[in-house]
Amino acid sequence: MNDRDSEREAPLARAALSPGLRATTHAIAEALFTTEDGPPPEERLAWLVDDLDDFFVRAGGRALFLFRLCVVAISVIAPLLVGKLAPFRALGQADRLRALERLERSPLALAIFGAKTTLCILYYEHPGAAEEVGFDGSCLRGEP
Amino acid sequence: MNAHHEARETPRGGLRSGREEGGDVELSCDVVVVGSGAGGAVVATELAESGLHVVVLEEGPSVSGAELGQMRPSESMRAVWRDGAFTFALGLGDSPTINVTMGRCVGGSSVLTGGVCFRVPDAVLAHWTRVLGLADYTPEGMDRYFSHVEQRIHVEEVPASMRSHGVELFAIGAKKRGFEVEPMRRNTEGCKGCGRCNFGCPHGAKRSVDLSYLPRAVDHGAEVLSDCLVERIVMKGARAAGVEGRVLDARGGRTHALRVHARAVVVAAGAWHTPLLLRRSGLGNPEVVGHRLTLHPGFRVLARFDEPVRGWRGALQSAWSGAFEHEGVTLTSLFVPPGVLGATMPGVGPEHTRQAANIDHLAMFGGIVHDQGGGTVHRGLGREPIVTYRMARRDRASVAKLVRTMAETFFAAGAREVYLPILGLRGVDADGLAAVPLETVPAQRLECASQHPLGSAQMGSTAEHSVVDGDGRVWGVDGLYVADGSVLPTSLGVNPQLAIMSVATRVAWRMRERREV
Ligand SMILES: Cc1cc2nc3c(=O)[nH]c(=O)nc-3n(C[C@H](O)[C@H](O)[C@H](O)COP(=O)(O)OP(=O)(O)OC[C@H]3O[C@@H](n4cnc5c(N)ncnc54)[C@H](O)[C@@H]3O)c2cc1C
Numbered sequence: 057m058n059d060r061d062s063e064r065e066a067p068l069a070r071a072a073l074s075p076g077l078r079a080t081t082h083a084i085a086e087a088l089f090t091t092e093d094g095p096p097p098e099e100r101l102a103w104l105v106d107d108l109d110d111f112f113v114r115a116g117g118r119a120l121f122l123f124r125l126c127v128v129a130i131s132v133i134a135p136l137l138v139g140k141l142a143p144f145r146a147l148g149q150a151d152r153l154r155a156l157e158r159l160e161r162s163p164l165a166l167a168i169f170g171a172k173t174t175l176c177i178l179y180y181e182h183p184g185a186a187e188e189v190g191f192d193g194s195c196l197r198g199e200p
Numbered sequence: 201m202n203a204h205h206e207a208r209e210t211p212r213g214g215l216r217s218g219r220e221e222g223g224d225v226e227l228s229c230d231v232v233v234v235g236s237g238a239g240g241a242v243v244a245t246e247l248a249e250s251g252l253h254v255v256v257l258e259e260g261p262s263v264s265g266a267e268l269g270q271m272r273p274s275e276s277m278r279a280v281w282r283d284g285a286f287t288f289a290l291g292l293g294d295s296p297t298i299n300v301t302m303g304r305c306v307g308g309s310s311v312l313t314g315g316v317c318f319r320v321p322d323a324v325l326a327h328w329t330r331v332l333g334l335a336d337y338t339p340e341g342m343d344r345y346f347s348h349v350e351q352r353i354h355v356e357e358v359p360a361s362m363r364s365h366g367v368e369l370f371a372i373g374a375k376k377r378g379f380e381v382e383p384m385r386r387n388t389e390g391c392k393g394c395g396r397c398n399f400g401c402p403h404g405a406k407r408s409v410d411l412s413y414l415p416r417a418v419d420h421g422a423e424v425l426s427d428c429l430v431e432r433i434v435m436k437g438a439r440a441a442g443v444e445g446r447v448l449d450a451r452g453g454r455t456h457a458l459r460v461h462a463r464a465v466v467v468a469a470g471a472w473h474t475p476l477l478l479r480r481s482g483l484g485n486p487e488v489v490g491h492r493l494t495l496h497p498g499f500r501v502l503a504r505f506d507e508p509v510r511g512w513r514g515a516l517q518s519a520w521s522g523a524f525e526h527e528g529v530t531l532t533s534l535f536v537p538p539g540v541l542g543a544t545m546p547g548v549g550p551e552h553t554r555q556a557a558n559i560d561h562l563a564m565f566g567g568i569v570h571d572q573g574g575g576t577v578h579r580g581l582g583r584e585p586i587v588t589y590r591m592a593r594r595d596r597a598s599v600a601k602l603v604r605t606m607a608e609t610f611f612a613a614g615a616r617e618v619y620l621p622i623l624g625l626r627g628v629d630a631d632g633l634a635a636v637p638l639e640t641v642p643a644q645r646l647e648c649a650s651q652h653p654l655g656s657a658q659m660g661s662t663a664e665h666s667v668v669d670g671d672g673r674v675w676g677v678d679g680l681y682v683a684d685g686s687v688l689p690t691s692l693g694v695n696p697q698l699a700i701m702s703v704a705t706r707v708a709w710r711m712r713e714r715r716e717v
């Protein structure tokens with residue numbers, strides 16, 4: 057392995073997501089991926105938020121800036137759509153779901169689409185999530 | 201010329217990171233090429249093969265196919281897609297905001313293609329020659345460039361056996377509706393049909409320019425430096441004399457100074473960045489540089505079938521149809537990884553996850569609008585541009601036709617439900633489709649993507665209306681050329697890599713024929 061390989065594989069030290077952004081992202085993901093049986097396993101959500109952090113460490117500040125804009129819009133505007141003044145992560149699960157649904161149908165749908173796309177791309181790469189949706193493409197899982 | 205800077209002990213040549221120099225980088229060469237994508241790699245290779253000493257500077261990293269193959273799609277996005285794919289053209293007026301993706305690595309966007317190859321359609325060339333005065337751009341005049349590139353990148357027809365089941369279903373629907381899908385041509389050799397092309401081919405089967413061109417350039421003495429950002433073209437009087445910039449660290453931060461002296465400069469930074477570099481250097485007709493960007497705005501329709509489809513099994517792009525070219529649209533097969541599919545499933549919570557659980561029953565087809573342009577590349581605050589796009593009325597009308605055609609074709613093939621590219625809209629059945637106001641839905645609710653930014657430093661026959669002449673020479677500046685997607689003077693209506701590579705070949709050959717370097 058040469059210097060460049062080791063640089064790429066080693067985790068880049070600094071975290072991209074602030075604690076507040078991590079918490080709100082966790083709350084959005086928990087609502088988004090809740091099934092009829094309840095929220096996804098906590099281990100999977102923790103993996104998702106860590107992987108998202110790595111994504112932005114590597115993809116760079118502009119990508120993070122746009123993601124943050126989406127999350128801030130969700131955090132502030134979505135609760136208003138269900139008549140709440142609290143930030144998104146302070147809402148109960150039922151309100152979170154209603155708030156995200158309303159935002160998705162509103163003219164600000166782009167905000168939730170931006171966050172949802174990023175979260176989905178990463179979430180469905182988790183082996184457990186991929187299996188649940190019947191995905192069996194080994195090359196697309198990054199298997200050699 | 202070929203004199204290397206004194207500070208360097210032995211000329212090493214080859215492909216390396218600018219960081220390996222361990223300090224400021226200063227080189228001299230005959231031609232410096234900015235960008236190593238479809239345009240830059242081709243122009244560099246052709247010039248190196250003709251005996252010139254060429255230096256290629258690439259902002260992104262060098263990542264091999266084997267390395268990419270071990271990454272998950274999102275890991276590939278963080279490694280070699282610009283800004284992790286968070287790149288947008290802001291929609292103005294009745295235009296969607298468009299996610300415009302591109303590569304940032306040795307090989308540029310060529311590393312991420314589906315491999316689709318089209319010659320420039322004759323009707324488009326007729327417009328270039330007759331209306332724009334680019335007299336040499338006839339089908340006969342371009343044939344030798346197309347043929348040369350096709351041979352180098354191994355363009356072949358995708359056999360029907362490599363179609364995914366989703367594409368087979370679309371073809372059945374097309375037949376029922378009275379049109380055919382045709383086999384795609386791709387630059388592949390030994391394709392295994394694993395459907396991973398957009399994240400880098402792990403099998404070396406896609407002949408992207410990092411495999412088909414740059415190794416030849418290196419064999420002929422070219423130096424390809426990754427992690428080297430060019431910030432300015434250096435002038436000596438009215439002549440381009442080199443470039444300046446910075447070596448980038450692993451996070452993309454600017455570190456050591458970079459300076460390359462050259463007898464000629466070829467800018468091939470892609471349609472997003474070439475106009476930016478020209479503007480920063482105060483070069484090129486300011487009335488035209490950065491304007492008239494076209495994007496081929498793309499839309500997809502997903503369809504749910506009762507039977508399992510597993511659309512990821514098969515060549516990523518295997519079939520297309522030009523049956524609706526008169527409506528300004530081209531249909532092309534495509535597929536995306538499960539995460540992206542999941543993202544397009546509307547709703548949240550149980551509603552979303554219930555639908556996502558059906559992704560193995562989804563087929564997908566896409567289409568692009570042969571757009572008139574309306575994009576502008578503006579200087580942003582940092583390193584990246586701000587890009588706006590105002591869709592022409594005719595193109596906006598084409599979107600509705602495109603989406604409806606794809607949806608009706610899937611219903612003809614027996615689909616239960618389709619998912620249209622409208623944010624927040626639930627799946628609709630055949631009756632529901634008629635009720636969707638595709639013509640009037642607010643553009644900001646349209647989900648739109650583009651992989652084909654073109655035309656932001658157009659070629660033409662007069663300095664007044666274009667940035668470069670038909671040979672890629674920037675009007676009014678000696679020794680400065682552009683050879684990438686930004687020179688194409690109109691959109692094509694088909695995927696552009698073969699066109700870009702052929703025009704870049706022409707730029708290189710004309711430089712040599714004219715003995716300009
Ligand atoms: C996901 C995806 C799929 C695609 N699929 C197809 C397909 O199937 N068929 C097809 O025909 N086309 C396809 N395309 C489009 C095709 O890849 C591009 O049109 C083509 O590669 C553009 O060539 P280019 O030389 O203009 O730019 P690029 O290939 O993008 O190369 C530009 C390079 O310049 C570098 N650069 C930019 N600024 C600087 C700077 N200041 N200093 C140094 N380096 C710089 C960039 O990092 C980049 O590597 C696809 C594109 C994408 C993103």
Ligand code: SF4
Pocket residue numbers: 315388390391392393394395396397398400401402403404405406514515516
């Ligand atoms: S489908 Fe073919 S060209 Fe694409 S990644 Fe797989 S082997 Fe490579």
